Amino acid sequence: FTIGGCLLGALILVLALQFARRTKIRSFDLERGIMAGELKPYYQPVINLRTGKLTGCEVLIRWVKRNGEIVPPGAFIDYAEVSGLAIPMTLSLMEQVRGDLETLCSEVPDFKVSINLFEGHFRDGSVVDDIQSVFGGSGISYRQLVFEITERRPLDDRNAANRVMTAMHKLGVRIAMDDAGTGHSNLAYLQTLGIDIIKIDKIFIDMIKDPSEPVPVVDGLIAMARELDIDIIAEGVETQEQALYLRAKGVVNAQGYLFARPMPLAPFLTLANALKPQ
Ligand code: C2E
Numbered sequence: 001f002t003i004g005g006c007l008l009g010a011l012i013l014v015l016a017l018q019f020a021r022r023t024k025i026r027s028f029d030l031e032r033g034i035m036a037g038e039l040k041p042y043y044q045p046v047i048n049l050r051t052g053k054l055t056g057c058e059v060l061i062r063w064v065k066r067n068g069e070i071v072p073p074g075a076f077i078d079y080a081e082v083s084g085l086a087i088p089m090t091l092s093l094m095e096q097v098r099g100d101l102e103t104l105c106s107e108v109p110d111f112k113v114s115i116n117l118f119e120g121h122f123r124d125g126s127v128v129d130d131i132q133s134v135f136g137g138s139g140i141s142y143r144q145l146v147f148e149i150t151e152r153r154p155l156d157d158r159n160a161a162n163r164v165m166t167a168m169h170k171l172g173v174r175i176a177m178d179d180a181g182t183g184h185s186n187l188a189y190l191q192t193l194g195i196d197i198i199k200i201d202k203i204f205i206d207m208i209k210d211p212s213e214p215v216p217v218v219d220g221l222i223a224m225a226r227e228l229d230i231d232i233i234a235e236g237v238e239t240q241e242q243a244l245y246l247r248a249k250g251v252v253n254a255q256g257y258l259f260a261r262p263m264p265l266a267p268f269l270t271l272a273n274a275l276k277p278q
């Protein structure tokens with residue numbers, strides 16, 4: 001026993017206790033926030049690059065605190081996952097989306113709503129029942145729904161993943177591979193999974209500077225998707241040059257700050273009505 005050793009031990013203990021206390025408080029906070037309806041869907045428009053009209057939206061969660069503070073998902077999403085709150089949070093979000101978008105979706109039959117899934121919700125298959133219980137018989141039909149799973153993490157049990165995909169496809173919903181190109185997908189992977197849409201990640205769209213200067217990675221992803229008959233959504237489009245480049249390559253659907261940021265329901269509905277396809 002040295003004094004230094006004791007001090008170090010004490011320091012570690014104090015830090016561990018602090019960490020535990022902090023995570024407990026945060027766990028309680030997030031749970032309370034979910035119960036209090038503070039976790040809200042924001043909506044980012046997906047635009048048709050040829051017509052400039054709205055084809056759909058992506059649902060992006062925000063924690064809107066009572067004091068008006070708006071917390072982005074990066075601050076609590078990992079935590080939701082480890083604390084077992086991911087599924088209740090997603091369910092609450094899906095229910096709000098149903099209420100928010102039922103009218104729009106029944107008025108515009110081609111309108112698509114994209115919802116991000118947690119890997120655990122997808123992996124254990126319970127998402128299939130949840131989709132049915134929330135959207136079954138609602139004004140949002142299954143064919144208007146897209147569920148996004150991220151490529152950043154591998155789906156380790158391919159057979160289980162395939163079963164869930166099949167059940168989802170049976171309902172009529174579609175599945176998008178989010179963050180495409182950043183992780184594990186290759187041709188075979190996307191094909192065996194039966195992915196319907198790939199979302200080309202912002203890091204690749206960022207490489208497009210000039211409409212006349214080819215970006216091989218982007219071209220490769222587009223060619224691969226086409227080969228497999230998979231639809232494409234380009235994300236993180238911030239400049240006119242990027243939009244022009246993508247349009248010239250035949251990419252139809254895009255989202256990004258060039259068109260609109262994620263926004264609360266009211267402004268989103270105003271925009272959706274202004275940009276309704278005829
Ligand atoms: P993501 O699914 O890749 O969503 C795209 C992110 O890029 C969003 O950040 C969006 O606001 C942002 N974005 C869109 N267009 C642009 C652009 O032109 N420029 C820039 N710089 N950013 C753009 P956000 O809303 O902070 O979400 C971050 C991530 O959190 C999402 O990335 C997604 O992985 C996760 N997430 C968000 N909402 C949910 C949810 O409801 N469930 C789950 N499981 N994950 C969610």
Ligand code: CA
Pocket residue numbers: 058116148178
């Ligand atoms: Ca997404």
Ligand code: CA
Pocket residue numbers: 178179199201235
């Ligand atoms: Ca994405």
Ligand code: CA
Pocket residue numbers: 179201202
């Ligand atoms: Ca992304």
